[in-house]
Amino acid sequence: MSLSNEETEKFYQDLFSLTSRPEWSIFTDYCKDLLKAKIEGALDIETIEELNRQKGQADVLKMVISFRNVLETQYQFLKDDQDDYEAI
Numbered sequence: 410m411s412l413s414n415e416e417t418e419k420f421y422q423d424l425f426s427l428t429s430r431p432e433w434s435i436f437t438d439y440c441k442d443l444l445k446a447k448i449e450g451a452l453d454i455e456t457i458e459e460l461n462r463q464k465g466q467a468d469v470l471k472m473v474i475s476f477r478n479v480l481e482t483q484y485q486f487l488k489d490d491q492d493d494y495e496a497i
Contacts, residue, residue, distance in 0.1 A: 412484075412491045421484050428477040437474050444470040 412418050427433060447467045454460045 412487050417487075421480070421487075424480055425484075428480065433477070434475075440470045440473045444474065 414420075428495055447463055447470070451463070454463060
């Protein structure tokens with residue numbers, strides 16, 4: 410995936426636009442609160458099935474919370490890779 414591709418650049422710019430909105434911050438703060446509650450309630454889990462379900466939900470919440478940082482890292486990697494390629 411190259412940033413010189415207009416479709417790829419638009420994809421990242423659209424996601425940056427989405428995650429820059431105040432509503433995104435509200436949503437991720439809500440996800441952080443949910444994750445905190447799951448962590449605090451971990452000692453109340455009684456079965457392996459419930460533990461696995463709670464862990465899966467926590468993993469999804471962590472993914473949403475870190476989405477902007479992951480997006481920035483991927484974008485920078487692609488940009489650096491493109492810059493290295495153009496320097497050759």
